[in-house]
Amino acid sequence: MSDHSRPPRRSPARFAAGASALAAALTALGAPAGADPAQERVLGGAEEGAAPWAVALTDDAGHQFCGGTLVTPIKVVTAAHCVDGRDPAALRAITGRADLRDTGGTDGAVGGVWVHPEFRDVTEGYDVAVLTLTAPAAQQPLPMAEPGDAEPYRPGKQARVYGWGRTAETGSSSEVLRSAEVPISSDADCRAAYSDYEPGTRVCAGAPEGGRDACAGDSGGPLVTDGRLIGVVSYGTGCGRPGTPGVYTRIAAVSSDVAARL
Incomplete structure (x- = not known):
């Protein structure tokens, strides 16, 4: 999100080098009441070989x-x-x-x-x-989503983002691959968070209440559902903030161009 690298978050800015996705690897589990959502994520580390791609x-x-x-x-x-x-x-x-x-x-x-x-x-x-x-x-x-695929992008559909990025907005990057489950957002919710958001080649994903998201160092990482790559961590605002889902490149919209390079 541009803040994270998601500055891209996942950017070389929020990503300042790839910044967003894995704060994404944080899953809020049993966080104390009132805890800062950005600190609540307890990312589920992927087992060795669980995400070989x-x-x-x-x-x-x-x-x-x-x-x-x-x-x-x-x-x-x-x-x-x-x-x-x-x-x-x-x-x-x-x-x-x-x-x-x-x-x-x-x-x-x-x-x-x-x-x-x-x-x-x-x-x-x-x-x-x-x-x-x-x-x-x-x-x-990992197989990619194909042109015309719509089901992977249905609002509410559960997806998972992977990365070695920060586990909190102001934290350090992870040495271990982590992942977090994030629901696909509606275009209306994306536009409410980002006034310049236009669907087309992008899609948002993130828990409305925050706490699960990608973060700096996660840019470029995979958003996966049903055993296929459906998104690439692109940008966002902060990491895991309520009402600000992460923005991903929509693979189904660019898979023809990508396939031509394979």
Whole structure:
């Protein structure tokens, strides 16, 4: 949300480097009454191998800044704002490593970066990019939503967001992959939170009461339902604030363009 990187949240700003999604990985469980929703999230860490297609993007010094999704053995879908203007040689795509302190999984070099040609800014849509790895990853890819798919975006539909981002607006990023369940929001609710929101290539998701959301460091990460990638963490306002769902790139709206790069 632009605040988080969701500044993009998930942006290189809320994301300032990919900022939004995982505050998303926080699930409010048994928080004390009156607790700050941004602190209530107790993200459910994904078990090793539970999300083998979840990708941690790091710079060449090993610092994680965004997320992504393995959609073929050599292709990773992420947010355009995470990689626009970056040198592919300075990027690494880590798959199969839920705990970034470990050394398992695949540490993949990036040979090429495609940014959607209509991307201008996170708030204008088309916030999607495809990375090409120099060698196949061993992990299982995740299928994408297809053009015309509507059910995954039905308001109230439960989805799950994944990432290694902050677990609170002012907290630190997580070393362990986390996830949170977030319901798909209606376009009307999205527009109420973001006056410039237009559906098309975007979709919102988040609990109306707050407490579950993506956050800085989660940008580019996956929004998943029914075993398919339906969204990419793009931007938002804060992390887990009531009435301010996260904004995601709607994969069904750009899957044809993405598929052409696979």
